[in-house]
Amino acid sequence: MTSALGVGIIGVSPVRGWAAIAHIPALRALPNYEIRALSAHSAGSARAAGEVFGVTEVFSDHELLVSQPDIDVVAVTVKVPHHRELVSAALSAGKAVYCEWPLGRDLDDARAMAALAAEQGVRTVVGLQARQAPAIEFVQELLSDGYVGEVLSTTMVGLSVRGDVVVQPNAYMLDQTNGANVLTVAVGHSLDILNYVLGEFADLSAVSALRRPQITIEETGEQMVKTAADQIAVIGTLTSGATASVHVREAVAGGTGFLWEINGTDGTLRITADEAQPQIFPLTVAGARGRNELDDLAVPAALTQRWPALSSLEGAPAYNVGRAYAAFAADIDNGTHTVPDFADAVRRHEVIAAIERSAASGERVKA
Numbered sequence: 001m002t003s004a005l006g007v008g009i010i011g012v013s014p015v016r017g018w019a020a021i022a023h024i025p026a027l028r029a030l031p032n033y034e035i036r037a038l039s040a041h042s043a044g045s046a047r048a049a050g051e052v053f054g055v056t057e058v059f060s061d062h063e064l065l066v067s068q069p070d071i072d073v074v075a076v077t078v079k080v081p082h083h084r085e086l087v088s089a090a091l092s093a094g095k096a097v098y099c100e101w102p103l104g105r106d107l108d109d110a111r112a113m114a115a116l117a118a119e120q121g122v123r124t125v126v127g128l129q130a131r132q133a134p135a136i137e138f139v140q141e142l143l144s145d146g147y148v149g150e151v152l153s154t155t156m157v158g159l160s161v162r163g164d165v166v167v168q169p170n171a172y173m174l175d176q177t178n179g180a181n182v183l184t185v186a187v188g189h190s191l192d193i194l195n196y197v198l199g200e201f202a203d204l205s206a207v208s209a210l211r212r213p214q215i216t217i218e219e220t221g222e223q224m225v226k227t228a229a230d231q232i233a234v235i236g237t238l239t240s241g242a243t244a245s246v247h248v249r250e251a252v253a254g255g256t257g258f259l260w261e262i263n264g265t266d267g268t269l270r271i272t273a274d275e276a277q278p279q280i281f282p283l284t285v286a287g288a289r290g291r292n293e294l295d296d297l298a299v300p301a302a303l304t305q306r307w308p309a310l311s312s313l314e315g316a317p318a319y320n321v322g323r324a325y326a327a328f329a330a331d332i333d334n335g336t337h338t339v340p341d342f343a344d345a346v347r348r349h350e351v352i353a354a355i356e357r358s359a360a361s362g363e364r365v366k367a
Helices: 018-029 043-053 062-066 080-092 107-120 134-144 168-174 182-198 308-313 318-334 342-361
Strands: 005-010 033-039 073-076 096-099 124-126 151-162 201-209 214-217 223-225 231-238 243-251 258-264 267-273 284-289 295-297
Touching: 005 018, 005 062, 018 033, 018 308, 018 318, 033 043, 033 062, 062 080, 073 080, 080 096, 080 107, 096 318, 096 342, 107 342, 124 318, 124 342, 134 182, 134 267, 134 284, 151 182, 168 214, 168 223, 182 231, 182 243, 182 258, 182 342, 201 342, 231 342, 308 318
Parallel strands: 005 033, 005 073, 073 096, 096 124, 151 243
Antiparallel strands: 151 258, 201 231, 214 223, 231 243, 258 267, 267 284, 284 295
């Protein structure tokens, strides 16, 4: 690249948040990006964030940020209910957009943003960065090389957040209408790698349940009513004919954090992590062929070292975000499409909507 891509981040807190944990460390590590502007919900918060992160251009009005001529990419890292307004403003200004997942509160939101991006002819990224994890690329290579033979079935079980308490900033996730919950976040990220690697669902049947209708706010001890389901189970058939089953649930302690098995005619692959958030937690890969016992498989160095500037972030939440940004810059240079965009996000929202329809009706549905 001849010059760095200028980034403006909407939704930066000086003390917490995903922008501070993931986006800013990732962008700082990459030589082909430069953080040029930040915006926050108030002028005071914006000034404080600018001081903490060393950015001079700060705004409390997102319209001012997206209108800056030196901003090439707008990163939207606010709570989901505000995505559509902020993303639409950035797209209308002709900026490329990296929006966190879920893209919208629902399928209609996602479709509207994807349509506007297509109309404006700008590139987009959605925060389904688990696809960029080296372990996922490794699993794809193993499958392409015939490690398991023909895929017959796949099983995924995962643990979402602790089921008894929630921190105050995440309390909005208890409300189903806000669009950020176990189904869209833990299930959404987990399903995305399943479908990315093994193909889409042809049809599915789902069950959802709300087993803990009251949750304690950790900081205050206040009891809040929850309306979002905390148990999601899906079984279906992939377009390849393989059978797929997924169960993600809340719990207090113990149990399997994340386990994904891919079973084939010639072998098995097992991918594990500490929690059903494969976009954040490091993934390990084990495999067996024939009747052999499962054994750990090391991810090739060529995959982990693809972006050397990010090596210091390995194992941190910023790592896969950084790999997504690095791949996006390469896509811009090469005219390729290797990172998930808003069209990919719409497809994932379509599967989530199918899960909701099936769980509500008790019927098997087309996905």
